[in-house]
Amino acid sequence: xxxxxxxxxxxxxxxxxxxxxxxxxxxxxxxxxxxxxxxxxxxxxxxxxxxxxxxxxxxxxxxxxxxxxxxxxxxxxxxxxxxxxxxxxxxxxxxxxxxxxxxxxxxxxxxxxxxxxxxxxxxxxxxxxxxxxxxx
Amino acid sequence: xxxxxxxxxxxxxxxxxxxxxxxxxxxxxxxxxxxxxxxxxxxxxxxxxxxxxxxxxxxxxxxxxxxxxxxxxxxxxxxxxxxxxxxxxxxxxxxxxxxxxxxxxxxxxxxxxxxxxxxxxxxxxxxxxxxxxxxxxxxxxxxxxxx
Amino acid sequence: xxxxxxxxxxxxxxxxxxxxxxxxxxxxxxxxxxxxxxxxxxxxxxxxxxxxxxxxxxxxxxxxxxxxxxxxxxxxxxxxxxxxxxxxxxxxxxxxxx
Numbered sequence: 351x352x353x354x355x356x357x358x359x360x361x362x363x364x365x366x367x368x369x370x371x372x373x374x375x376x377x378x379x380x381x382x383x384x385x386x387x388x389x390x391x392x393x394x395x396x397x398x399x400x401x402x403x404x405x406x407x408x409x410x411x412x413x414x415x416x417x418x419x420x421x422x423x424x425x426x427x428x429x430x431x432x433x434x435x436x437x438x439x440x441x442x443x444x445x446x447x448x449x450x451x452x453x454x455x456x457x458x459x460x461x462x463x464x465x466x467x468x469x470x471x472x473x474x475x476x477x478x479x480x481x482x483x484x485x486x
Numbered sequence: 487x488x489x490x491x492x493x494x495x496x497x498x499x500x501x502x503x504x505x506x507x508x509x510x511x512x513x514x515x516x517x518x519x520x521x522x523x524x525x526x527x528x529x530x531x532x533x534x535x536x537x538x539x540x541x542x543x544x545x546x547x548x549x550x551x552x553x554x555x556x557x558x559x560x561x562x563x564x565x566x567x568x569x570x571x572x573x574x575x576x577x578x579x580x581x582x583x584x585x586x587x588x589x590x591x592x593x594x595x596x597x598x599x600x601x602x603x604x605x606x607x608x609x610x611x612x613x614x615x616x617x618x619x620x621x622x623x624x625x626x627x628x629x630x631x632x633x
Numbered sequence: 634x635x636x637x638x639x640x641x642x643x644x645x646x647x648x649x650x651x652x653x654x655x656x657x658x659x660x661x662x663x664x665x666x667x668x669x670x671x672x673x674x675x676x677x678x679x680x681x682x683x684x685x686x687x688x689x690x691x692x693x694x695x696x697x698x699x700x701x702x703x704x705x706x707x708x709x710x711x712x713x714x715x716x717x718x719x720x721x722x723x724x725x726x727x728x729x730x731x
Contacts, residue, residue, distance in 0.1 A: 358654055
């Protein structure tokens, strides 16, 4: 237990991204507005990117841009940055598609509230089954 | 937006934003940035053009040019990859496929990184521009966006 | 009810994440297992292998260029899907005359 607290204190830079992740998760769980859920998803993705990029830091190293073929000074690990570049693009694509789906939902149901949409769908389902039982 | 001041300043600043984005994309192998950052900056200039309703030449064919940019940049990427196969080494090989390496430090160096960077820049710019164009046009009457 | 359940789930997630932070290697240590094999090879021979001074661009476009091709395809597919979802016809199709 005390060595766990010691290692958490030594790695306190990672706690910020964990805090952001929990905040994003809370936003996604509690609010019922669809746009707020998408914002919570974006906050969670930002937290994950921050965690992975900051895990590549090396003490006392310079940014990974060489000044010439002679430059061999200790560089910061460039691999996490290169991989997160792809991740950021995927996050943007996901947000774009989710927002266009929200636009179509609003046009169809007239509301941006997830509970309201579930209630309308439930009532539609009851009405449909009632019509079908009356036809038979 | 109906503001005259914003529209005038936007018309002046738009070209400089695009030059900045192209600079970031062309110098991707020398300074921080690269294709994705440059594409985002040029995409932001297209968003500005939609928001302030700035008239520019070629606004009527913008939708077809977005489709052209998306498809042709992907095809250019794959063709550059096939040059590696034609030279005997694997797909997407850089100096092994005898692309000119140049002197490290000048703009025209590093094999195929400049053409690839420009292709990625145009692709990301057309992605962001076409997305915002499609989403903003939901709210228009006769193509004029009322803020 | 919703706040109680979400508080319980969030506390579980927070405990797991803090446990994960305590298990990570030291922040900024130069003997991390992540810096063992590919890092010396990429930073040592980036200029002679590719000719680019920016090592991140050399990784994204040369060493791992195939991943960038996949990501370009993801961008294309996302725009295709978003445009299709935005221009879909509204409402249900009518059954008359079909």
